Amino acid sequence: xxxxxxxxxxxxxxxxxxxxxxxxxxxxxxxxxxxxxxxxxxxxxxxxxxxxxxxxxxxxxxxxxxxxxxxxxxxxxxxxxxxxxxxxxxxxxxxxxxxxxxxxxxxxxxxxxxxxxxxxxxxxxxxxxxxxxxxxxxxxxxxxxxxxxxxxxxxxxxxxxxxxxxxxxxxxxxxxxxxxxxxxxxxxxxxxxxxx
Amino acid sequence: xxxxxxxxxxxxxxxxxxxxxxxxxxxxxxxxxxxxxxxxxxxxxxxxxxxxxxxxxxxxxxxxxxxxxxxxxxxxxxxxxxxxxxxxxxxxxxxxxxxxxxxxxxxxxxxxxxxxxxxxxxxxxxxxxxxxxxxxxxxxxxxxxxxxxxxxxxxxxxxxxxxxxxxxxxxxxxxxxxxxxxxxxxxxxxxxxxxxxxxxxxxxxxxxxxxxxxxxxxxxxxxxxxxxxxxxxxxxxxxxxxxxxxxxxxxxxxxxxx
Numbered sequence: 003x004x005x006x007x008x009x010x011x012x013x014x015x016x017x018x019x020x021x022x023x024x025x026x027x028x029x030x031x032x033x034x035x036x037x038x039x040x041x042x043x044x045x046x047x048x049x050x051x052x053x054x055x056x057x058x059x060x061x062x063x064x065x066x067x068x069x070x071x072x073x074x075x076x077x078x079x080x081x082x083x084x085x086x087x088x089x090x091x092x093x094x095x096x097x098x099x100x101x102x103x104x105x106x107x108x109x110x111x112x113x114x115x116x117x118x119x120x121x122x123x124x125x126x127x128x129x130x131x132x133x134x135x136x137x138x139x140x141x142x143x144x145x146x147x148x149x150x151x152x153x154x155x156x157x158x159x160x161x162x163x164x165x166x167x168x169x170x171x172x173x174x175x176x177x178x179x180x181x182x183x184x185x186x187x188x189x190x191x192x193x194x195x196x197x198x
Numbered sequence: 199x200x201x202x203x204x205x206x207x208x209x210x211x212x213x214x215x216x217x218x219x220x221x222x223x224x225x226x227x228x229x230x231x232x233x234x235x236x237x238x239x240x241x242x243x244x245x246x247x248x249x250x251x252x253x254x255x256x257x258x259x260x261x262x263x264x265x266x267x268x269x270x271x272x273x274x275x276x277x278x279x280x281x282x283x284x285x286x287x288x289x290x291x292x293x294x295x296x297x298x299x300x301x302x303x304x305x306x307x308x309x310x311x312x313x314x315x316x317x318x319x320x321x322x323x324x325x326x327x328x329x330x331x332x333x334x335x336x337x338x339x340x341x342x343x344x345x346x347x348x349x350x351x352x353x354x355x356x357x358x359x360x361x362x363x364x365x366x367x368x369x370x371x372x373x374x375x376x377x378x379x380x381x382x383x384x385x386x387x388x389x390x391x392x393x394x395x396x397x398x399x400x401x402x403x404x405x406x407x408x409x410x411x412x413x414x415x416x417x418x419x420x421x422x423x424x425x426x427x428x429x430x431x432x433x434x435x436x437x438x439x440x441x442x443x444x445x446x447x448x449x450x451x452x453x454x455x456x
Binding site: 024052119120147162 | 199200201202203238243244265268269271272273274292293294296297317318319320321322369370398399400401421423424453454
C-alpha cells in the first residue's frame with residue numbers, strides 16, 4: 003500500500019508534483035486504480051488544463067463517486083483544486099461539490115493580465131495545519147485563468163485585480179490554487195504539511 | 199500584488215548551455231542542471247530553456263534533460279525549441295516542464311497555437327517572437343533564428359503577429375528584440391511598449407540587458423510582466439539578489455529571496 007497516491011487526472015503537472023514529493027522523501031505512485039486510491043493515507047489530485055477535461059478523465063476512470071466518498075486527506079492542486087468546488091464557469095461544468103464555491107473566469111483590467119501568471123503573495127485567513135509555517139506575505143507561484151472569488155472554506159487568499167481563494171480546506175478536503183510543486187520553499191512546506 | 203519576474207534564459211545545444219552574441223558564435227556556458235540550480239538558489243523566478251539546435255534541424259527537444267531539470271527545480275520552467283505538434287509538447291510537459299514555447303513552427307503553421315491551447319490550456323502556451331526593425335522602420339518577425347544560415351525575414355509585422363497569436367490562444371509572449379540582443383545596451387523599450395499596447399496576456403522582454411538599470415527601465419517604462427536575460431547572468435556581471443535589491447529600491451515589486 004502506498005501512503006500517498008497521485009490521481010492520474012491527465013493534467014500535465016503530474017510529473018512535477020511527483021518530483022516535489024520525491025524531494026521530500028515521499029514516493030507517490032500515479033494511479034487510476036480505485037483500490038490503490040481507497041487504500042492510501044493521503045490522496046493528491048493534481049491538474050493543469052481545464053475543469054471539463056479533468057472531470058471527464060475522472061468520469062471515464064469511474065472515479066467520481068470514489069473521490070467524493072474518500073475519508074482520508076485529499077489535496078487538489080490548481081485545476082485539481084477547482085474541480086473540488088461546486089461548478090466551473092470554464093466550459094460550464096458541474097464539479098465534485100466537495101468544497102463550497104464556484105469557479106469563475108478571472109476578470110482582466112488595465113494592468114491586470116489574465117492568465118494570472120507568476121509569484122504573488124498569500125494572505126493567510128485561518129489557522130490550519132496545512133499552512134503551518136506559512137505566513138501572510140509569503141510568495142507562491144500561480145498560473146491560472148479561473149478562480150474562486152470567495153468560499154467559506156478559504157484559509158488563504160491572494161489578490162490579482164480582486165481577491166480570490168488561494169488555499170481552501172474543509173475537514174479532510176483541501177486545495178491549493180497555486181502550484182506547491184513550483185513554489186520553492188513555501189510550496190515544499192505545504193506539501194510536507196499535507197503528507198505529515 | 200503580482201511580482202515582476204526575473205527569468206534567466208539558458209540556450210541549450212546538444213545538452214549543454216551555450217550563449218551567442220546576436221544569435222551567433224555560441225560559447226559553452228556549462229551543465230544544464232548545475233546552472234538551473236544555481237539560478238534557483240539565487241532567486242530566479244522562472245527559467246527558460248531554448249533548445250536552439252532543435253528547430254532549424256527539424257527535430258524536437260530531447261526530453262531526457264527536461265526530466266532531469268524537473269526533478270531538481272522547485273520553480274517553474276519553460277522549454278522551447280522545435281515543438282511542432284501536440285504530441286511533442288505533451289512529452290515535454292509530461293517530463294515536467296510547466297510551459298512550452300513555440301516560435302518558428304507557429305509561423306509555419308499558426309493553427310499549432312490553437313491546438314496546444316486546446317490540449318493543455320492557454321497557461322501552458324508561450325509564443326516566442328524574434329523581431330527586428332526593417333529599413334522602413336516596421337518591426338517584422340524572423341524565423342529559424344537559432345541558426346544564422348537559416349534565419350528568414352518574414353513579411354509579417356510583429357504587432358500583427360502579436361494580435362494573431364493572442365487570438366489563437368497564446369497565454370504569454372516572449373518578445374526577443376534581435377536588434378538589442380547580446381549587446382547589453384538595454385531592452386528595446388520602444389518596441390516593447392508598442393507590443394505591450396496590443397498584448398493583453400503576460401509579456402516577457404528579451405534581448406539587451408546589460409545593467410540592473412535596464413531592468414528598472416523595462417518594468418517601469420514598458421510595463422512588461424517579466425524580463426529575460428542570459429549573458430548578464432551567465433557572465434556573473436549581475437547577480438540576481440543584487441538586481442532584486444535595486445528593483446525593490448525603485449519600488450518595483452519582486453519576490454523576496456530567502
